[in-house]
Amino acid sequence: xxxxxxxxxxxxxxxxxxHVGAGLLRDATWLAGLLRARKVAVVTNAVVAPLYAANIxxxxxxxxxxxxxxxxxxxxxxxxxxxxxxxxxxxHRFARDDLIVALGGGVVGDMAGFAxxxxxxxxxxxxxxxxxxxxxxSSVGGKTGVxxxxxxxxIGAFHQPRAVVIDIDTLRSLPLRELxxxxxxxxxxxxxxxADFFAWLERNAERLLALDSETLMYAVxxxxxIKAEIVVRDEHEQGDRALxxxxxTFGHAIENTTGYSRWLHGEAVAAGxxxxxxxxxxxxxxxxxxxxxxxSLLQQLGLRTDARGELSPAAAHAAMSLDKxxxxxxxxxxxxxxxxxxxxxxxxxxxxxxxxxxxxxx
Amino acid sequence: xxxxxxxxxxxxxxxxxxHVGAGLLRDATWLAGLLRARKVAVVTNAVVAPLYAANIxxxxxxxxxxxxxxxxxxxxxxxxxxxxxxxxxxxHRFARDDLIVALGGGVVGDMAGFAxxxxxxxxxxxxxxxxxxxxxxSSVGGKTGVxxxxxxxxIGAFHQPRAVVIDIDTLRSLPLRELxxxxxxxxxxxxxxxADFFAWLERNAERLLALDSETLMYAVxxxxxIKAEIVVRDEHEQGDRALxxxxxTFGHAIENTTGYSRWLHGEAVAAGxxxxxxxxxxxxxxxxxxxxxxxSLLQQLGLRTDARGELSPAAAHAAMSLDKxxxxxxxxxxxxxxxxxxxxxxxxxxxxxxxxxxxxxx
Numbered sequence: 001x002x003x004x005x006x007x008x009x010x011x012x013x014x015x016x017x018x019h020v021g022a023g024l025l026r027d028a029t030w031l032a033g034l035l036r037a038r039k040v041a042v043v044t045n046a047v048v049a050p051l052y053a054a055n056i057x058x059x060x061x062x063x064x065x066x067x068x069x070x071x072x073x074x075x076x077x078x079x080x081x082x083x084x085x086x087x088x089x090x091x092h093r094f095a096r097d098d099l100i101v102a103l104g105g106g107v108v109g110d111m112a113g114f115a116x117x118x119x120x121x122x123x124x125x126x127x128x129x130x131x132x133x134x135x136x137x138s139s140v141g142g143k144t145g146v147x148x149x150x151x152x153x154x155i156g157a158f159h160q161p162r163a164v165v166i167d168i169d170t171l172r173s174l175p176l177r178e179l180x181x182x183x184x185x186x187x188x189x190x191x192x193x194x195a196d197f198f199a200w201l202e203r204n205a206e207r208l209l210a211l212d213s214e215t216l217m218y219a220v221x222x223x224x225x226i227k228a229e230i231v232v233r234d235e236h237e238q239g240d241r242a243l244x245x246x247x248x249t250f251g252h253a254i255e256n257t258t259g260y261s262r263w264l265h266g267e268a269v270a271a272g273x274x275x276x277x278x279x280x281x282x283x284x285x286x287x288x289x290x291x292x293x294x295x296s297l298l299q300q301l302g303l304r305t306d307a308r309g310e311l312s313p314a315a316a317h318a319a320m321s322l323d324k325x326x327x328x329x330x331x332x333x334x335x336x337x338x339x340x341x342x343x344x345x346x347x348x349x350x351x352x353x354x355x356x357x358x359x360x361x362x
Numbered sequence: 363x364x365x366x367x368x369x370x371x372x373x374x375x376x377x378x379x380x381h382v383g384a385g386l387l388r389d390a391t392w393l394a395g396l397l398r399a400r401k402v403a404v405v406t407n408a409v410v411a412p413l414y415a416a417n418i419x420x421x422x423x424x425x426x427x428x429x430x431x432x433x434x435x436x437x438x439x440x441x442x443x444x445x446x447x448x449x450x451x452x453x454h455r456f457a458r459d460d461l462i463v464a465l466g467g468g469v470v471g472d473m474a475g476f477a478x479x480x481x482x483x484x485x486x487x488x489x490x491x492x493x494x495x496x497x498x499x500s501s502v503g504g505k506t507g508v509x510x511x512x513x514x515x516x517i518g519a520f521h522q523p524r525a526v527v528i529d530i531d532t533l534r535s536l537p538l539r540e541l542x543x544x545x546x547x548x549x550x551x552x553x554x555x556x557a558d559f560f561a562w563l564e565r566n567a568e569r570l571l572a573l574d575s576e577t578l579m580y581a582v583x584x585x586x587x588i589k590a591e592i593v594v595r596d597e598h599e600q601g602d603r604a605l606x607x608x609x610x611t612f613g614h615a616i617e618n619t620t621g622y623s624r625w626l627h628g629e630a631v632a633a634g635x636x637x638x639x640x641x642x643x644x645x646x647x648x649x650x651x652x653x654x655x656x657x658s659l660l661q662q663l664g665l666r667t668d669a670r671g672e673l674s675p676a677a678a679h680a681a682m683s684l685d686k687x688x689x690x691x692x693x694x695x696x697x698x699x700x701x702x703x704x705x706x707x708x709x710x711x712x713x714x715x716x717x718x719x720x721x722x723x724x
Contacts, residue, residue, distance in 0.1 A: 087510075
């Protein structure tokens with residue numbers, strides 16, 4: 001394997017390490033050190049289990065290990081599915097000092113993390129994300145949760161993992177469409193606070209799509225570093241952490257209204273990034289040139305950003321007003337003063353928002 | 363009203379006040395100060411709502427307020443009932459800066475608190491406990507949760523309230539059986555670490571049962587102070603907080619095996635306190651004289667402590683091994699070196715435990 005790039009998320013007694021490497025899951029000895037516990041529950045799904053569950057077994061070397069295999073897909077990210085995890089943990093008599101491993105994409109990580117947060121009021125879990133989206137976003141930072149028919153991630157908890165293991169070799173088993181969707185979140189980090197990284201992405205888009213190991217490791221590591229820095233500043237999303245939702249308020253409205261099926265999360269985020277950029281330009285905050293660079297990079301990465309005909313501007317506005325970032329009745333938005341200069345605001349003209357929704361959806 | 367006795371639970375950014383008084387719920391102006399929010403959801407049950415929900419409305423003075431009325435009883439303390447709270451919060455579009463009020467006994471408080479912990483990953487809640495059990499125990503310290511068919515409080519979260527309002531006048535509407543059950547938890551605090559308080563209880567048992575206001579206020583305040591002190595030392599139950607479970611490992615086994623119906627929680631705790639005392643005496647840790655004082659006070663308070671015929675010693679042992687205090691496969695117990703000198707241990711002879719279960723259950 002290529003030696004992993006490691007970093008620490010310095011959250012005091014909740015501090016943990018993130019390891020980004022190629023081939024980490026095949027190194028049973030290395031992995032064993034992170035999976036020490038009397039009992040381990042591997043929460044995974046029907047697609048990922050046949051690919052990587054055996055790697056966890058190998059690292060456990062005969063220690064008591066149970067696979068909890070969930071159905072695949074965002075539509076199963078519900079309290080009912082979480083209940084199945086609780087049932088299995090109780091049947092196997094898991095105690096507070098046992099361990100959950102989340103092996104899969106964001107849905108698995110969010111649900112396994114939520115189950116870990118709530119089982120006996122909190123047990124440890126290790127994130128082993130196998131999609132790019134989960135590797136650069138949901139596996140880091142301790143946000144866990146499930147969806148509700150009336151809104152995404154409406155039920156959840158903040159619960160930091162004990163460690164995050166990112167093996168970029170797992171991306172070789174990922175459908176290209178999901179890889180592209182994950183790259184939308186990668187672009188997001190450049191847009192939030194790192195113009196140099198954005199420019200690096202413009203130069204390296206092809207290498208990323210070609211799954212070049214060093215290029216992927218660098219990109220994933222850079223995203224995790226930015227995310228960790230923001231999470232440490234604002235663990236419970238009272239302020240700066242909302243920056244990570246750049247593109248998500250628009251994106252959630254698309255997913256929410258179209259039923260989480262036609263759009264992958266990252267695809268909806270790509271469309272949302274474009275709308276946030278477009279609104280920033282419309283509000284006179286950002287140059288047209290930056291808007292064009294953003295649209296061009298998203299296109300270069302093969303991302304669909306046109307949501308026209310998918311939902312009405314009115315439906316989008318209604319869905320946005322149920323967003324968790326609503327404060328005192330007003331939707332807060334993340335806009336940009338330029339590439340790498342995102343900020344949170346509720347000081348915007350309703351007409352600019354309406355015109356943006358109109359331009360992109362009507 | 364009698365001026366409340368107030369104290370602060372110093373948990374840093376999660377610090378909050380506990381107010382113990384007589385007539386607090388009738389003082390709308392005073393109460394209003396603690397219930398400031400754009401929207402308030404009053405989680406309560408069918409028994410308590412007709413008695414006190416109007417007091418909350420009065421304090422809200424026309425501010426948006428929704429009652430979420432749950433069915434009464436421990437058998438409804440489930441994830442399914444918690445889901446109803448989530449549904450209502452979403453229907454009424456509650457945001458992260460809105461407020462939940464838990465108005466009722468321990469079941470209401472645990473469920474409302476759990477819903478507050480998980481709704482949008484955490485919103486504020488105020489505890490207004492209306493049973494003695496909830497006033498001296500569950501409303502303070504941030505433990506929230508629901509039961510699972512395979513174990514009590516197996517799904518939950520640590521989530522501290524924003525404030526706790528204890529109006530001992532609510533005890534006048536409480537059935538005597540529940541008052542007595544609550545007194546078992548009061549006795550527990552004396553046994554854990556306050557021999558003087560235990561002696562005070564021996565002298566004031568009659569006044570407590572007669573609902574004398576000053577006596578009740580003193581007792582409730584003393585219990586909350588002791589609990590707050592222990593919670594501050596160990597918020598997430600890594601060590602000392604387990605002391606609060608004195609009598610509970612035995613008690614949970616009784617409740618769990620008899621289906622949470624025949625025994626009130628406090629009654630099971632009373633039986634558990636007696637068993638913990640009996641085991642401590644059997645192990646040569648505590649004098650016979652202390653054991654007799656404990657049995658005598660529980661009897662004076664009218665508490666049933668005999669669980670003979672309710673469950674077999676083997677069933678009790680099996681239920682205990684599923685307790686959350688299990689560490690590395692061994693049940694930790696809270697035993698006593700005397701009244702006011704409880705300690706957590708897994709260093710005990712299995713035969714002493716077996717003999718205790720045998721003596722009290724066979």
